[in-house]
Structure formats: structure tokens, C-alpha cells
Amino acid sequence: MEPVIHCAHTALIDPKELLPHPKNPNEHGSEQINAFVSILAYQGWRRPITVSSRSGFITRGHGALAAALQAGYDVVPVDYQDYENEYQELADIVADNQLQRLSQMNTGKLTTIMADLKETALDLTLTGFDLKQVNSMLTGMKPIEPPAITSTSDYSEDDETETVETVESEREPTEASEGLTPPEQQEIRMIQLIFNEADQKEFLDIVDFFKKELDTENLSDVVFSIVKSAFDAHGIG
Numbered sequence: 001m002e003p004v005i006h007c008a009h010t011a012l013i014d015p016k017e018l019l020p021h022p023k024n025p026n027e028h029g030s031e032q033i034n035a036f037v038s039i040l041a042y043q044g045w046r047r048p049i050t051v052s053s054r055s056g057f058i059t060r061g062h063g064a065l066a067a068a069l070q071a072g073y074d075v076v077p078v079d080y081q082d083y084e085n086e087y088q089e090l091a092d093i094v095a096d097n098q099l100q101r102l103s104q105m106n107t108g109k110l111t112t113i114m115a116d117l118k119e120t121a122l123d124l125t126l127t128g129f130d131l132k133q134v135n136s137m138l139t140g141m142k143p144i145e146p147p148a149i150t151s152t153s154d155y156s157e158d159d160e161t162e163t164v165e166t167v168e169s170e171r172e173p174t175e176a177s178e179g180l181t182p183p184e185q186q187e188i189r190m191i192q193l194i195f196n197e198a199d200q201k202e203f204l205d206i207v208d209f210f211k212k213e214l215d216t217e218n219l220s221d222v223v224f225s226i227v228k229s230a231f232d233a234h235g236i237g
Helices: 030-043 062-071 086-102 107-118 131-139 197-214 219-233
Strands: 011-013 049-052 058-060 076-081 149-157 160-170 188-196
Touching (some): 058 062, 107 131, 107 219, 197 219
Antiparallel strands (some): 149 160
16 A cells, blocks of 8 residues: 655655664553554554664654554655664653653643534544544533632732642532431532743633533533543543
8 A cells, every 4th residue: 555645754765674672661552553553544653653764663653663564554654764773762662652651631722622623524533533532522521519609819929920729519418428417418619720920820711611512601510621621532431
């Protein structure tokens, strides 16, 4: 199969000739490779596989190689790079994997993008998320608590104003709480969220977005939905 290539590259190489680095610590499961194959079929190649000119081993793109072999590509784009020694190769392999894990997704912006893409004919799993994660982002969580009581207070520390957002919620009795005394049936939970001015504005924009999506003014529901969406987006749930 001939690939569609959009990225700069040094050479086009038969993927069967490429050598995965024997010390690569990153593992690629079948679910990831299947998604990779679909994305390559839709997007084409947007970045090459990196190969060390010194050792001939792959340093970046082990998952891409596995996807190319599964899809049956005749050639793949390769970028040959120079490394001083094996330790520099290994450090680059680990850093390439770890730096991606250290990034944080802006849930509000992500949800907006997914909502926009939903209006097209695009298969949303081509973003790398599975259907469960996509549905969670698009539908949000149903309200699970009655309206919250909210309050804010400002304070100054080291000449930088920070805002404390306080969320309180009163839990109504449930079937599981039948037979308990009234004080035990109702509990007040409080969470304080501390922001600097810039982060507060972004947080409030996200909250406003989710209020519209969930059709609620309940801040507890909104904050829970934001956290749950981020939880599901990382494939933990």
C-alpha cells in the first residue's frame, strides 16, 4: 500500500527493514495500534519515523512502525538523525515518551473542538479518543446534587491577587441513608479552589461553557463534570 505523506523526511524506507530499539521501554497495545492505523489512513503521515544514523535503531515512532506494518504500507517516511552515543539515543527515547505524558489537556477547549467536529461527518474516533470518551465529553454528566451555595473571597499575597472559589453542596437523603438520624442524612462538603487572576478567568470560561452544556447553575455539578471529563479523557475510567 502506498502511503500519503505530508511531512518532511530524509528517505522512504520499507518498514520491514526498520529496527525497533531493543531498549525502548514504551509498549504499544492493540487498541492504540488499531487507532493509529485508522488515523494514518485518514490523515496520512504528518511526521516521520526517527532513526539513529549511529545505530540504525528507531528512536521515535515505534508505534507508527507497528501501525505501518499492520496496515501493509510499502514504505514509510524516515528522518535520520545523529546521536553522539547510545545514552543520548536512550535519553531521547524516554524524553519523547515522557514529555507527552506531562502535557495537560484543556478540557474546555477540547470539548469545544469535539462539539464542532460533531457537526461534520468526521468519525470522532479519528481524534484518538474512543466512543465512550467522546460521548462523555459531548453529553457531560447528569446533575447528581441539588443546587449548590457558592461564595468567593479575595486576598492578596506577595502582591499577586488570588481568588478562592468555594463550592458547598448539601446532600439530600437517599435510599441508602434511610434509618439514619437527620444530622447524618445531610452533610455539607466544601472544596476550595485557589487561582491567580489569569487562571481564574480561564476556569470561569470553562464553567460557563459547562453550565450551558449541562443546562444547570449548580456549580457542584459543573465542577464534577469538568473533573469527570478530564478523568475519562485520560482513559482512566
